[in-house]
Amino acid sequence: MATPSGTQAVEALVIHAGRLIAVPGEAPRGPSTIVVQGGRIVEILPGFIERSGMRPLDLKDRTLLPGLIDTHVHFSFSPETKLWSAAIDTPEDVALFAFSNAKKTLEAGFTTVRDVGSDGYSIHALRDAIDDGIVTGPRIFLSGTSLSIVGGHGDMSGLNRQATEALYPYDYTGACTGAVECALRVREAAKYGADLIKITSTGGIMSEQARGLGQHLTDDELTSIVSTAHSLGLKVAAHAHGEAGVAASVRAGVDSIEHGTWLDADTAKLMATRGTWLVPTLGLLDGRKDESASPAVRAKMAEARSVAGRNIRLAVEHKVKFAFGTDAGVSPHGENARQFRLMVEQGPMSPAAALRSATVDAAALLGQSEHLGTIAVGKYADMIAVAGDPLRDITILEHVSTVIKDGRVILHAPADGR
Template sequence: MMRLSALLIGGSLSGMALAAPVGGGAEEDLVIHAGAIVAIPGEIQRGPSTIVVRGGRIAEIESGYVERPGAKLIDLKGRTLLPGLIDTHVHFSFSPETKLWSGAIDTAEDVALFAFSNAKKTLEAGFTTVRDVGSDGYSIHALRDAVNEGVVIGPRIFLSGTSLSIVGGHGDMSGLNRKATEALYPYDFTGACTGAVECALRVREAAKYGADLIKITSTGGIMSQQARGLGQHLSDEELTSIVTTAHGLGLKVAAHAHGEGGVAASVRAGVDSIEHGTYLDEDTARLMAKRGTWLVPTLGLLDGRKDADASPAVQAKMAEARRVAGRNIRLAVQYKLNVAFGTDAGVSPHGQNARQFRLMVEQGPMTPAAALRSATVDAAALLGQSDNLGTIEVGKYADMIAVAGDPYRDITLLEHVPTVIKDGRIIVHDQPSAP
């Protein structure tokens, strides 16, 4: 990302700010006439129905088309209504175009505006909730809080803040000379830790400053600028300390883990989710099934990444990852693992999150209904938000999308979402063309 990026989104700021009046405020009742409803993904659809939204939540669901005089009406009789989508693995503070040296020129304000732009793309693509699992500094905290307070409109954000890693590992900065690294990425800023005591301290600091969960990098990373493989980084003792401390504070732990040994060690330590799991093997898949460990497969990890733009070390890791692509989701289907939809947007392009649905169906193979469920019901469960998100039911947040067709038959419909509603506010609504 370059400083210019903050200027380039200037035209988007007014669009974001004006999204609320399009559908009226969340205080005004909104009535939706839907041709069909996938109320609980994975279950049978409802036919023509009326949804009444009040105070940002779903107040009523009635069969047929019921009139509510005086309320704002949105006509979706020709469309299928679904719960808002959830992406449990994004990074709003960067994109595939972000440069290694961007920290030398970008201010915290630049990063916040850039994250805001990426949040806008994501929301308009139908993802009304995300889990941001690694954005530098506290710009993402400011964005989350601004969304929650209604200052700006964006997806609901649950965040980890900076990832915890070993010194020099994935998540700690490498690739710059020592003076530049120490100036731009001081030790306590990066989340690096050594030993059980210091790693526990990092968890407590993250909780102190507002993290919703803890993200760790327990193995090497494909995109990190080093040729040290994808094996285990955090020791068993460090992993156990992090998990025990986080769980004691009521926080879940998401573990970036590619290599077999690091994935297995993370599961044994009790992490709540494995992010990526590129080299997941059968023994660890069985252990995950037994323990209820979630897999967030990030199948679009390398979308938008050109080998020619990467260093030789990264090119080699990218090539190897492509060779085994899909093994994680196939094992997840085989061993009936808990799977939550997550794309690694930031490493892959923002706003194109729904491309992963077709990969889940093609590579799993998962059914379209199961893939959709991973981004709604199941993702909400991973977030601990099943009472608020993931289905269209009375009392839940009025986060919904609509598509022109049956997503159980064609999951690619989710790649082009013409209607997005969050908290009862109409974010996007493209009127159907006249016959």
């Protein structure tokens, strides 16, 4: 994207911030003025400077920081979505449901997301409508349907054969067998507008099957997917829980490991050497109730909980690059910021590092550092404000009072309530 969406209707803003975290990881600034025109930041000045003819936004009692980025969401479903929903929901239903989830996410302060696995093309339509300024939502980078083995995580299971074939035909699911067919699936995804490729290298915790969490895609299939995607300029995000599948994905050259639940020290060292990102999704099991899950899913949830946080501790220890991602859709939409506290508690990570993972680092994973991740002249005017200091108390990010995206004020709660 070369320009912010719908900039022709964006009014000029002059923002007075009491405290400015322009680049998470660097020292905050004191009272500052940020001038926004055409959806981009055009000036950053010390103190409170007036600009005639511009809309003032008084954040003198707030901390201003870059818009947050969640690199692992699924807008087309939620924890309440039923296995048989495709028998009831139309693509239009899914699009409207996804829009409602996108709205919750934006209002929670997440101005950009990476949607890594949504069936059909409803999310494509939502992304394009947001980019065109038709509806308001976070900036979306998407993979579309995940690529998987037949019967693996991402390929629907849990229904009888007749229902499965009717609702989830083979060419709809992203399933592939062998290097040639897997390369074809990548090319199809690129043809129909994917921004990246998402694969499920291992079994999944929430899949309605008891086939474990080990490696699914073969080494040859993984290599084919990665080489094809990279030749088309697309990055590859690999859902991977089990140790062998995580390691195989890293060896194949994927760009990010999603989850990495059973990450081990040797693979963490390899990730650090190769520059592979970790998106730890610590919110995956946060707040999930085992009682409503099937026995197979309950068993996998228990396994995952037994090692919760080990992945991020290894990432911190071995200096693996990591980006913020919640798995919202499996966890509730709009509560994305809950993961910050988990990162600080389980890392342990500093609040500054956790915040950086959802701004500077997430933008780098997306290949969007030129436009996103910091408050700097020339970048998109994506900013949030909070009451307090998130570098001392990261949970403050769960209560965002102002959201600005592309220079538009999406949400603003003044201190006096007016």
